[in-house]
Amino acid sequence: MHNIAPHASVFGLGKAGRGALNWLLARGWQVSAWDDNEIARARIQSDYPQVPLIPVAEQDWAHITRLILSPGVPLHHPKPHPVVQLAQEHHTPIMCEVELLREGALTGQPHATTIAITGTNGKSTTSALVHHCLKETGRQSEIGGNFGTPACSLPTLPAEGFYVLELSSYQLELLPHFTADIAALLNITPDHLDRHGTMENYVSAKASIFDSTKGKIPQRQTAIIATDDHYTKKIFNNLNDKDHKVINASLENGLVIKNPSLAGNHNAQNMKVAQAILRECGLSDAEIRSGLESFPGLPHRMFVVGTHNGVTFVNDSKATNAEAAKAALSTYHNIFWIAGGLAKAEGIAPLKPYFSRITHAFLIGDAADDFSHYLTQENIPNSIAGTLEKAMQMAGKAARSAGSGVVLLSPACASFDQFPNFEARGCEFENLVKEFISTN
Numbered sequence: 001m002h003n004i005a006p007h008a009s010v011f012g013l014g015k016a017g018r019g020a021l022n023w024l025l026a027r028g029w030q031v032s033a034w035d036d037n038e039i040a041r042a043r044i045q046s047d048y049p050q051v052p053l054i055p056v057a058e059q060d061w062a063h064i065t066r067l068i069l070s071p072g073v074p075l076h077h078p079k080p081h082p083v084v085q086l087a088q089e090h091h092t093p094i095m096c097e098v099e100l101l102r103e104g105a106l107t108g109q110p111h112a113t114t115i116a117i118t119g120t121n122g123k124s125t126t127s128a129l130v131h132h133c134l135k136e137t138g139r140q141s142e143i144g145g146n147f148g149t150p151a152c153s154l155p156t157l158p159a160e161g162f163y164v165l166e167l168s169s170y171q172l173e174l175l176p177h178f179t180a181d182i183a184a185l186l187n188i189t190p191d192h193l194d195r196h197g198t199m200e201n202y203v204s205a206k207a208s209i210f211d212s213t214k215g216k217i218p219q220r221q222t223a224i225i226a227t228d229d230h231y232t233k234k235i236f237n238n239l240n241d242k243d244h245k246v247i248n249a250s251l252e253n254g255l256v257i258k259n260p261s262l263a264g265n266h267n268a269q270n271m272k273v274a275q276a277i278l279r280e281c282g283l284s285d286a287e288i289r290s291g292l293e294s295f296p297g298l299p300h301r302m303f304v305v306g307t308h309n310g311v312t313f314v315n316d317s318k319a320t321n322a323e324a325a326k327a328a329l330s331t332y333h334n335i336f337w338i339a340g341g342l343a344k345a346e347g348i349a350p351l352k353p354y355f356s357r358i359t360h361a362f363l364i365g366d367a368a369d370d371f372s373h374y375l376t377q378e379n380i381p382n383s384i385a386g387t388l389e390k391a392m393q394m395a396g397k398a399a400r401s402a403g404s405g406v407v408l409l410s411p412a413c414a415s416f417d418q419f420p421n422f423e424a425r426g427c428e429f430e431n432l433v434k435e436f437i438s439t440n
Contacts, residue, residue: 128295228251325411
């Protein structure tokens with residue numbers, strides 16, 4: 001008798017879905033796939049002609065042994081996507097592509113150390129910091145997950161290597177077995193409630209990074225938590241020391257490392273958590289200091305695009321909620337603030353303590369009218385620009401007329417009303433800045 005290859009269904013055919021397809025096909029799995037987006041399906045049909053594209057309701061769920069789900073697909077709230085309901089009805093395990101990295105490790109040699117990093121804000125910077133420091137000391141390191149490359153697409157590392165994985169709450173909900181060797185939590189503030197339904201569900205998703213009972217690991221999981229908010233403090237207090245080596249990476253314990261590319265308290269927290277992770281990886285304090293001080297920063301995260309005639313232009317497009325925007329607003333003064341887009345539930349009310357730093361706000365996107373009304377009530381000068389191009393022109397001219405200041409793109413909003421993602425928004429801002437500087 002011939003062994004029948006296991007069958008996986010891949011739903012969601014973006015970068016993560018493609019990574020899953022490559023992983024499964026390379027290992028001889030039967031694969032079927034679907035995406036609600038016709039353009040995505042057409043691209044897969046062209047690039048993977050051997051993969052049948054079958055609508056969800058027409059797939060052979062009786063013989064599908066797993067569903068690889070894009071993290072962006074609703075799992076619970078506001079209601080499960082039909083593909084989720086079908087998988088649940090047929091008791092088909094649901095997971096995201098990150099789970100495949102664990103499976104690949106289990107079938108090979110002793111696995112490399114996995115480092116998982118989450119938090120409402122700062123997880124990309126912290127992941128990049130850790131990866132940078134490991135590489136700077138000559139250690140083998142790969143970075144992925146929510147950061148760039150799908151986890152399952154990362155190359156195989158030897159036992160002395162390190163996988164640095166940024167994980168979102170969406171991904172953490174889809175990891176039935178994966179357990180990191182070192183897991184870190186930066187912070188928790190309200191976000192993604194449209195996806196999780198309640199703050200309790202969101203906190204639970206973040207806390208699941210410390211569920212060391214899901215997978216078989218050779219030693220206790222190291223749990224690193226910055227206990228600088230009440231959510232993370234509660235998770236820290238509830239962790240079982242029997243299953244975890246628990247490290248408190250609170251800023252209350254101090255941090256003396258400085259890096260001009262990592263200004264503000266939020267980046268001090270990022271560096272503090274990275275420092276704790278790197279110590280667990282075996283780096284010396286001298287190696288850690290050298291790595292943290294040489295880190296160049298990440299695009300779209302308080303990135304200084306340029307300075308011209310006393311005006312500094314800062315791209316903080318990654319600030320897609322108010323909590324993220326706090327970082328830049330608490331760092332600079334005399335701010336000509338470009339904000340707006342697709343607003344989150346909390347709006348900009350959490351930023352009120354920093355309004356005194358704003359000289360003038362220039363508002364764009366869907367949130368412009370609401371933000372203008374709120375800022376006017378708070379006696380903050382503001383103008384509705386509508387588009388980023390117009391806002392940049394207005395802010396640049398206003399700052400130039402003032403003789404100094406910071407033109408800051410820190411939208412406190414998602415980008416999807418006018419841009420496909422925050423990267424596209426940030427890139428347009430940088431192009432507009434360069435054009436403004438060259439013509440003024």
